[in-house]
Amino acid sequence: MPREYQFQVSPEVAASEHLLNQHVAKQFQISLKEIQKTIVLKRSIDARQKAVKINIKAKVYFTGEDFTEAPIALPEYPNVSNAQEVIIIGAGPAGLFAALQLIELGLKPIVIERGKDVRGRRRDLKAINIDHIVNEDSNYCFGEGGAGTYSDGKLYTRSKKRGDVDRILQLLVAFGATPEILVEAHPHIGTNKLPQIIQDIREKIIECGGQVMFETRVTDFIIKANEIHGVVLQNGDTITANKVILATGHSARDIFELLDRKKILIEAKPFALGVRAEHPQELIDKIQYSCDFRGDYLPPAPYSIVKQVNGRGMYSFCMCPGGVIAPCATSPGEVVTNGWSPSKRDQVTANSGIVVELKVEDFKPFAKFGALAGMKFQKAIEQKAWHLAGETQRVPAQRMVDFSKKQLSTSIPKTSYVPGTTSVELGEVFPGFLTQIMREGFQEFGKSMKGYFTNEAILHAPESRTSSPVRIPRDNYTLEHPQIKGLYPCGEGAGFAGGIISAAIDGEKCALKIAEVLK
Ligand code: FAD
Numbered sequence: 001m002p003r004e005y006q007f008q009v010s011p012e013v014a015a016s017e018h019l020l021n022q023h024v025a026k027q028f029q030i031s032l033k034e035i036q037k038t039i040v041l042k043r044s045i046d047a048r049q050k051a052v053k054i055n056i057k058a059k060v061y062f063t064g065e066d067f068t069e070a071p072i073a074l075p076e077y078p079n080v081s082n083a084q085e086v087i088i089i090g091a092g093p094a095g096l097f098a099a100l101q102l103i104e105l106g107l108k109p110i111v112i113e114r115g116k117d118v119r120g121r122r123r124d125l126k127a128i129n130i131d132h133i134v135n136e137d138s139n140y141c142f143g144e145g146g147a148g149t150y151s152d153g154k155l156y157t158r159s160k161k162r163g164d165v166d167r168i169l170q171l172l173v174a175f176g177a178t179p180e181i182l183v184e185a186h187p188h189i190g191t192n193k194l195p196q197i198i199q200d201i202r203e204k205i206i207e208c209g210g211q212v213m214f215e216t217r218v219t220d221f222i223i224k225a226n227e228i229h230g231v232v233l234q235n236g237d238t239i240t241a242n243k244v245i246l247a248t249g250h251s252a253r254d255i256f257e258l259l260d261r262k263k264i265l266i267e268a269k270p271f272a273l274g275v276r277a278e279h280p281q282e283l284i285d286k287i288q289y290s291c292d293f294r295g296d297y298l299p300p301a302p303y304s305i306v307k308q309v310n311g312r313g314m315y316s317f318c319m320c321p322g323g324v325i326a327p328c329a330t331s332p333g334e335v336v337t338n339g340w341s342p343s344k345r346d347q348v349t350a351n352s353g354i355v356v357e358l359k360v361e362d363f364k365p366f367a368k369f370g371a372l373a374g375m376k377f378q379k380a381i382e383q384k385a386w387h388l389a390g391e392t393q394r395v396p397a398q399r400m401v402d403f404s405k406k407q408l409s410t411s412i413p414k415t416s417y418v419p420g421t422t423s424v425e426l427g428e429v430f431p432g433f434l435t436q437i438m439r440e441g442f443q444e445f446g447k448s449m450k451g452y453f454t455n456e457a458i459l460h461a462p463e464s465r466t467s468s469p470v471r472i473p474r475d476n477y478t479l480e481h482p483q484i485k486g487l488y489p490c491g492e493g494a495g496f497a498g499g500i501i502s503a504a505i506d507g508e509k510c511a512l513k514i515a516e517v518l519k
Contacts, residue, residue, distance in 0.1 A: 001065075002059050002060060002061045002062070002065055002067070003059070003060050003062075004041070004057065004058070004059050004060075005024060005027075005028060005057070005058055005060060006055070006056065006057045006058075007023070007024070007027055007055075007056055007058075008046065008053040008054065008055055008056070009023050009053065009054055009056060010051070010052075010053065010054070010297075011052060011053075011054055011295070011297035011298045012296075012297045013054075014040075014043065014054035014056060014297070015296075015297045017037075017038060020038045020040075020056075020058070021035045021038050024038055024058070024060055030060075033063070034062050034063050035060055035061075035062065035063075036061045036062055036063050036064070036065060036067065037060075037061045037067045038058050038059070038060050038061075039058060039059045039060075039061070039067065040056055040057070040058050040183055041057045041058060041059055041183065042055075042056070042057040042183060042185065043055070043056055043057075043183050043184055043185065044184075044185030044186070045185075045298070045299075047288050047289055047290075047301070050290050052289050052290075052291075052298060055185075072170050072173045072174050072179070073174060074171070074174045074175070074204070075104050076104075077100075077103050077104060077204065077208045078103070078104075078106055078208065079208055079209045080102075080103050080106060080107060080108040080109075080208055080209045080210060081108065081209030082108075082209075083106055083107050083108040083209070084107055084108065084518055085107075085108045085109075085110055085241045086102055086107050086108065086109055086110070086241055086243045086244075086245065086511075086514055086518075087109075087110050087112065087230065087231060087239060087241045087243070087244040087245070088102075088109050088110065088111045088112065088244075088245045088247060089112050089218045089231065089244065089245065089246050089247060089248055089255075090111075090112075090113065090146065090246070090247035090248040090249060090252075090491070090493070091111050091113035091115075091143075091144050091145065091146060091202070091212065091214075092145065092146020092147060092148060092247060092249050092491060092492075092503060093145070093146060093148050093491070093500045093501075093503040093504040093507065094146075094245075094247035094249075094490050094491025094492070094497060094503040094504065094506050094507035094510075095111055095113070095146070095245065095247040095490075095491070095507060096111070096145070096146075096198070096201050096202070096205075096504075096507070097168065097171070097503075097504035097505075097507035097508050097511075098245050098247065098490065098507035098508065098510055098511040099111050099205050099210055099212075099507075099511075100171070100201065100204070100205065100508075101507065101508040101511035101512060101515075102210075102511045102514070102515065103205065103208045103209075103210055105511065105512070105515035105519070106515070106519070107511075107514065107515060107518065108209060108210055108211070109205060109210045109211070110210070110211045110213070110239060110241065111205065111210065111211065111212045111213065112213050112216050112218055112231065112233070112239070113143070113144060113212070113213065113214050113215075113216065114137045114142055114215070114216065114217035114218070115137050115138040115139075115142040115143025115144060115214065115215070116137075116138045116143050116144065116214055116215055117143070117144045117199070117202070117214050118143070118144045118145060118149060118195035118198055118199050119195075119199075120138065120143075120214070121138050121143035121144060121149070121150075122195075124138040124139060124143070125139070125140065125150060128140075128327050128329070128393055128419070129326075129327060129393075129418040129419055130418070130419075132392040132393040132394075132419055133332075134329050134330070134331060134332045134334075134393070136330060136331055136332075137215065137217060138215075139328070139329065139330055140326050140327070140328040140338065141249060141250075141251040141328055141330050141465065142249075142251070142330060143214075144198055144199070144202065144214065145194065145195065145198035146249055146503075147249055147250075147251070147465075147492075148194065148500040148503070149191075149194050149195055149198055150191050150194070150195075150326070150340055151191060151194070151338075151339075151340050151500070152188055152190070152191070152318065152320040152323060152339060152340050152341045153188050153189030153190050153191065153193070153194050153343075153500065154186070154187075154188045154318070154499070154500070155168075155169060155172070155181055155187045155188060155189065155500060155501050156185075156186050156187065156499075156501070157498075157499055157501040157502045157505075158498075158502075161505070164505045164508070165501055165505070166182075167508075168501050168504045168505060168508075169181050169182055169187070169501075170182070172189070172197060175197045175200045175201055175204075176193075176196060176197050176200055177189055177193065177197055178193075178343075186302065188341075188343075188345075189343060190341060190342045190343025190344070190345070191340045191341065191342055191343075192342045192343055193343050216233055216234070217233065217234040218231045218232070218233060218234075218248075218255075219232055219233065219234050219254075219258070220232035220258065221244070221258070221262070221264075221484075221487070222238060222240065223262070223484060226483055226484055226485060227242065227484065227485040227486055228242060228243075228244050228484055228485065228486040228487045229241075229242060229486075230242075230244070231244065242486045243486050243488070243514050243517075243518070244486060244487050244488065245488045245490050245507070245510050245511070245514070246472065246487060246488060246489050246490060246493075246494065247490040247491040247493065247494075247503075247507060247510075248491075248493045249468075249491065249492055249493040250465055250467055250468035250469070250492050250493050251330045251465055251493075252493055253330075253331075253375060253379070255493070256371075256372060256375055256470045256472075257372065259472065260370070260371060260372055264481065264483060264484060265473055265481070265482060265483055266371045266372075266470050266471065266472050266473070267371050267470065267471045267473060268360050268363060268370070268371050268372070268373050268374045268375075268469065268470065268471075269360075269374060269467075269468060269469060269470055269471040269495050270357065270358050270359050270360055270374070271358055271374060271378070271466055271467045271468065271469050272313075272315075272317065272355035272356060272357050272358060272466045272467070273355055273356065273358055273378065273381065273430075273434065273462060273463065273464050273466065274314070274317075274353060274354050274355035274356050274434070274438060274461075274462065274463050275337075275353075275354055275355075275426065275438065275459040275460060275461045275462060275463055276325050276337040276338070276339060276351055276352065276353050276354070276459070276460045276461075276463045277351065277352055277354050277400065277457050277458070277459050277460075278325060278349050278350070278351040278415050278416060278417075278457065278458045278459075278460065279349065279350050279351075279452070279454070279456065279457045280348065280349060280350070280456060281300050281301075281321060281322050281347070281348055281349055281350045282294075282348075283350075283451055283454070283456060284300075284301050284302075284303060284321065284350040285298075285300065285301045286451065287301075287303070287449050287450060287451050287452060288301035288302070288303055288449075289301055299321070299345065300321035300322040300345045300346070300350065301321060301350075302319050302321045302350075303316060303319055303350075303352065303449065304316050304319065305445055305448060305449060305452075307441055307444045307445060307448075309356075309437045309440050309441040309444060310433075310436070310437050310440070312356055312357050312437055313356070313357045314354065314355070314356045314357075314437055314438065314441035314444075315354070315355065315357075316352045316353065316354055317352065317353035317354070317355045317463065317466055318338065318339060318352065318353050318466075319339075319350070319351070319352035319353075320339035320340060320341040320345075320350070320351050320352065321341065321345045321350050322341050322342075322344070322345030322346050322347045322348075322349075322350065323339050323340055323341030323342075323345065323347055323349070323350065323351050323416070324339065324340055324341065324347055324349075324351070324416040324417075324418075325337050325338075325339050325351050325395075325415065325416050325417040325460055326338050326339060326340050326417075327393045327395070327417070327418070327419050328465060329382070329386075329393065333383055333386055333391075334379065334382035334383050334385070334386050335382055335385040335386040335389060335393060335394075335395050335396070335461075335462070336382050336462065336463075336464055336465055337353075337395060337417070337460045337461070337462065337463050338353070338463065338465065339351040339352070339353070347416060349415070349416045351416065353463035353466060354438070354441070354442070354445075354459075354463070355463055355466055356434055356437050356438060356441070358374070358377075358434075360373075360374065362377065362431070362433075363376070363377045365377070366380070371470060372470065374469035374470065375469040375470055377469070378464050378465075378469050381429060381430060381462050381464055382462060382464055384428075384429055385429050385461050385462050388422070388424045388428055388429060389421070389422040389424060390422050392419065392420075393419035394419055394420045394421060394422045395417055395419065395420075395421055395422070395460045395461065396421070396422055396424035396426060396428075396429055396460070396461045397409070397412045397415065397417075397421035397422065397423060397424065397426075397458050397459060397460050397461070398412075398423065398424060398425065398426045398458070398459050398461075399412070399455040399456075399457065399458060399459070400442055400453060400454060400455060400456075400457040400458070400459055401453065401454065401455040402455060403425075403426050403427075403438070403439065403442070403459055404439045404440075404442055404443055404453075406425065406427060406439075407425075408423060408424075408425045409423050409455075410423075411423070412458060413458065415458050415460070417460055421458070421460065424461075426438075426459060426461050427439075429461045429462060430461070430462070467492065467495070467498050468492055468493050468494070468495050470493075470495070471494065471495035472489035472493070472494040472495065473489065474488065474489045474494070474496075478513065478517075479509065479510055479513045488510040488513070488514065490506055490507055490509075490510045491503040491506050491507060
């Protein structure tokens with residue numbers, strides 16, 4: 001029988017099966033000759049001590065034992081061409097995993113996506129980066145795979161439901177992601193690998209008889225007697241179905257406005273907002289690994305930090321080691337930042353959103369917009385940033401210490417943000433209370449992470465699309481909107497997820513509920 005062991009080793013030992021075998025033999029007093037194979041089940045980095053260690057949980061197979069394991073396979077997906085149809089608005093993680101789940105349960109998904117497929121989308125990302133042109137339907141947030149496609153592809157979540165998380169990870173592996181995501185404590189996929197996985201998911205949906213429509217924006221809902229009957233498209237066409245999953249993400253402002261106009265209940269929701277900070281990756285490695293050089297065996301270091309400042313949480317968000325800051329606006333006339341990284345995370349800079357939690361009371365100046373007050377607050381900051389940086393996709397930027405000292409930076413070095421930066425006193429971008437918290441907060445961060453508070457760090461403003469500024473409510477049990485039968489608010493845009501994995505889980509959850517009703 002293979003046996004499981006948990007132990008700690010140096011990064012060098014963790015990187016070599018031969019050295020791992022030697023370690024296991026020595027620590028657990030087994031003859032090296034008896035060890036046939038060591039398979040790592042879980043791996044995490046312990047950087048709390050000066051010499052960084054790797055925690056390992058491994059399965060050890062002994063001579064004569066069969067260690068071949070069946071590759072992770074896709075579920076049996078039936079052909080659903082003639083099955084009952086369910087509309088899914090949005091092909092982000094929530095929409096795509098809802099579609100797969102519906103197929104598994106014998107229902108036909110019709111996925112309607114305003115953006116382009118992954119390939120077509122690339123041209124629009126180039127246009128925003130190089131020509132400062134924002135396509136309102138195809139950008140870093142909109143298009144096949146949703147906001148998660150051209151991202152860091154971090155796959156960790158605060159969800160406590162391990163079974164649900166594992167199921168999504170396994171599906172991703174079956175669709176071509178590296179099996180390492182099942183092993184790493186903090187798995188990620190990377191921008192270069194995600195598009196192919198997303199494309200394979202789409203091809204599977206179509207192969208099974210589902211439908212996926214690109215460059216098709218939903219502009220209205222067909223509602224009769226408080227029951228949904230379908231959707232209206234931008235070209236005036238209609239698609240009918242009496243079950244609609246609304247998974248349009250946190251940036252679909254026109255959908256929030258549509259719901260508000262139609263007097264369909266939505267609520268202002270607190271979210272977080274701040275800046276995206278960029279440090280040299282080498283500096284973050286030094287701080288996190290307490291070393292001069294990271295060496296060959298450790299990955300570029302991530303960080304995660306949270307402080308209470310003036311009674312508010314200020315924290316790192318969507319940290320991308322070895323990554324790039326991306327222009328994530330979804331409309332002309334605004335500037336928005338976020339970050340991505342390639343699978344190797346081999347860029348020279350580390351970036352992270354550093355954001356402050358907001359309260360609904362903060363949206364008071366926009367109170368006349370009711371449930372849209374938070375969205376208007378968010379938009380006003382994005383538009384101000386656009387204006388201050390020169391009305392292109394250049395971003396207002398400031399060195400970290402200069403920001404804390406209210407001092408305009410005399411120079412901003414080239415950063416990973418391709419459209420470029422404009423030196424701006426960032427206090428001009430944000431409301432006073434937010435600026436004050438960040439000024440103090442960065443100094444507090446520097447106390448915990450020695451070297452973090454430095455003028456080598458460049459702040460880019462704003463990081464504003466951290467989660468949805470609006471909640472689209474739903475019944476806890478039926479998952480339907482409380483006023484509109486058959487409408488299933490889903491994923492991050494509705495306020496039920498935050499990140500790729502939790503959005504995918506929520507998509508599956510809505511699909512399961514629909515199947516429960518229809519079957
Ligand atoms: P979305 O992914 O936002 O998808 C919604 C889809 O709906 C979009 O494709 C949009 O085009 C479509 N849509 C909107 N309106 C309409 C309409 N009217 N008609 C038709 N279609 C419409 N999360 C992580 O977990 N890890 C990361 O590393 C990570 N990095 C990120 C990096 C970047 C640059 C960005 C922008 C986000 C990142 N995120 C990351 C967040 C993550 O992408 C989202 O949490 C996740 O994609 C939400 O999934 P969703 O399906 O709910 O919505």
